[in-house]
Amino acid sequence: MTAVIEPATPGDVPAMVSLLVDAGLPTEGLGDHLVSAVVGRAGTSVVATAAVELYGDAALLRSVAVARTARGNGIGVRIARAALDVPHA
Secondary structure, three states, X not given: OOOEEEEOOHHHHHHHHHHHHHOOOOOOOHHHHHHHXXXXXXXXXEEEXXXXXXXXXXXXXXXXEEXXXXXOXXXXXXXXXXXXXXXXX
């Protein structure tokens, strides 16, 4: 499976929440960090998500989840790196 990693949009939030719930991860505050979130898309489906919470000079990688159908292809590593590489103003 080839997935394209790109910035998350408000329209991606329901799919991102679904991935997080399926992974047993918290969803609270996800919308507050959408500017630093990325998604992995396979076609039109969101198959991975990751975000970074910014706290001054520090950051917390959070909300990293990969759909079960997309696991084992390295997308988890790719999306985590992409989230850490998002420019932070």
